[in-house]
Amino acid sequence: MKDYGPGTFGELNADDYDALHDPGTTEAAVALLAELAGGGRVLELAIGTGRVALPLAERGLAIEGVEASPEMVAKLRAKPGGESIPVVIGDMADVPVEGSFDFVFLTFNTLFNLTSQDAQLRCFANVAKHLKPGGAFLVEAFVPDVAQFRDHRSLKPVHLDFGSLTLEAAIHDPVTQVIEYQYIRMTPDGTRLTPLPMRYAWPAEIDLMAKLAGLERENRWGGWDRSAFTAKSEMHVSVYRKPRG
Template sequence: MARPGGRWLSGRHEWTERPLAISTGRVALPLARRGITVEGIEGSPLMLEQLRARAGGADIPVVLGDMADVAVDGPYDLAYLVFNTFFNLPDQDRQVDCFVNVGRVLAPGGRFVVEAFIQDLTEFDRNQRVTTRAIDEDSVSMEFLQHDPVAQAVTYQRVTFDAAGTTLRPLGLRYCWPSELDLMARLAGMRLRERWDFWDRTPVHRRQPSPRLGLRAGPGGYGRRMTEPTHLVTATMRQEPGEGLRHPQAYLFARKP
């Protein structure tokens, strides 16, 4: 999350916030340190263990479960899903479930913030792509992608070959178009309130370069690549040459009063 976005999310200290897929708390912990009541949902016991090990992490109530089920009662003033996590839900049905269940626990006028990229279809050749991510005299790291345009699904396999053998890191995403997210919100009794190109509320432009979202740990300097570990406090955009670029955007949906 960008620092301007962090200020925006934390601008109402009386809010109760529910991050879905709280992970290691890299957004939730800074908000909690500002005095905001934060509760979370996390599907991975290992991620939850890392959150508990961090300063203040043990103080945040977290439900272990599927973020699409939103197995909490509410009401909450704000729920959020950042870092493209919404696209980790495997199909359209589960993505709709997530919106509907968030709408169920939001207070009247409550808000649901989603950060997600716009998939760049030009990065595929015959619905596939092979990229060399890193290479030296001892190892090579590659990325293999297959695209299903009907299911709007991308299957990744990030592979490292070195003296120790072959390491596989699979990933699957089901992306959505902006209009599809808007429709899911309507099905959940919400409406689109704002759509930004970045957390500083930059307006969405049709013909600007597609930036890649990178992260940094504090003010100054340029963003690191997303593959690097980071203690998230702020974010910046950076284009990484040689990689298929996606367009991150922020969406703010509000429950109807």
């Protein structure tokens, strides 16, 4: 999608991110992430407004972040505790941080915000470089559902209430695995367009990216509650570990 860079998501979404992007899984995610992180040094890629990082910091975790959008980080900084989380502004494909971590994670399908296979591979390779031996990388992502497209196109209402309607329009390119979304929010004040390109990867492709980076898959669940991953799972929470050497 032309003109869409790493910082564009935040430019377009920071103001109403917290109000409009609640996946309803934050509590369960925080519980599992806290357990897996143990007491070590933790890095969240694409930390956003701190939806997950702030409750983890409140639990005493030594958490740091990488984030492409200064607008999203400004929202994080404005919240109680948000000033004290170290955040590097940059592209998560580069993992632009110093030193090594015990636990790195990437939630809410955000791996797919890297819109090429090369960028996703680079992200895995750089995460592996910044993991301590024995450290782990957790990825939460949706399972692609290409059956939702007809002629590689889809249009569906994703939210409606008394005063608003949000439609999701999407065009799918099965060659690049890129889906270009356009969210169309209509209210009495007018219509707002929020574009979002995503490059999906199948769970097996994500495993292969991890393997190429020298990481071994340790777990795959169908949800933050550690439910089994099955043919019906719409998302997965996958944990990859760096061998002790």
